[in-house]
Amino acid sequence: MEAKKAGSSLDDLMSSFNTRIAELQELVIARNMYPATSITDLSAVDAALKAMELQLQAIKDRLRDETLAIPKAKSIIGASLQQQKKLQNMSVYVPSFLPERLSITNLETNRCLLPEFSKQDPGFGSLKLEEEPAALPKEKKGRGSPPLWYITADELDSLSSYMRGRLTQEKVNAAINDMATYAEANVQLIAAPKKKLAENLWEKALELRDIAMAEAVKGKHFFIENDIKGPALKLDNTGKAILTVLRHLGRISETRIGHHRVIILLKPQ
Secondary structure, eight states, rough: HHHHHHHHHHHHHHHHHHHHHHHHHHHHHTTTTTTTHHHHHHHHHHHHHHHHHHHHHHHHHHHHHHHHHHHHHHHHHHHHHHHHHHHHHHHTTSSSOOOHHHEEEEHHHHHHHHHHHTSSSSSHHHHHHHOOOOSSSHHHOOOOSOOOOOHHHHHHHOOOOOTTTOHHHHHHHHHHHHHHHHHHHHHHHSSGGGGGGHHHHHEEEHHHHHHHHHHTTSOOOOOEEEGGGOOOOOOOOOEEEEHHHHHTTSSEEEEETTTTTEEEEEEOO
């Protein structure tokens, strides 16, 4: 009996060892299963986590910069709104059409000058200019530029519908630019010496000088009806309506000197 018990215990012990060995073998197999793939996957996860950390840090830095810039942005917006209000107030008095008056005037004057005098030496030209008698009275030298007294939308709306017709603020103010151009051209024509004027313009210059000496015109910018040749102001129905409106609004006055209809540009009082 004792021998049988000893053999049974030994069999149990061997079975236990065999079971333990089998479990250890399964653990080793499980640990070494796909070792290369596991390492690659873990490396990729680590790299992705590091990239996400860098992106998160960059986002935090950007948010901090934007937060610091908010007060500056608010001050810039406030200044921009103030500037916008000023420009809106100024735009009421400025027409949408602004031709280059000085360049047009200079072009017309250059066409009037004789070609031979345009090639003269500057020193010789100044000498000839000194020999010419003064053509303008002293009052004219201090005139400055012709007035550009534009109308406002409120002024145009205040007119009666039959007087206003289809006129717009832009059309009327463009005509004011033309009138200033005519007046500036006349000032240069009056001041030009005789030898610098073409033959056909000398008689007109003399007529303009006589008009400029009249009591109603003296010291003021003016043009005559024959000067009206566009581009915005013409001797048509629209042009006549514009002159009527400007006369009613106190921008111009008219007088007749000899056979000329003279339009005088007025300044704000």
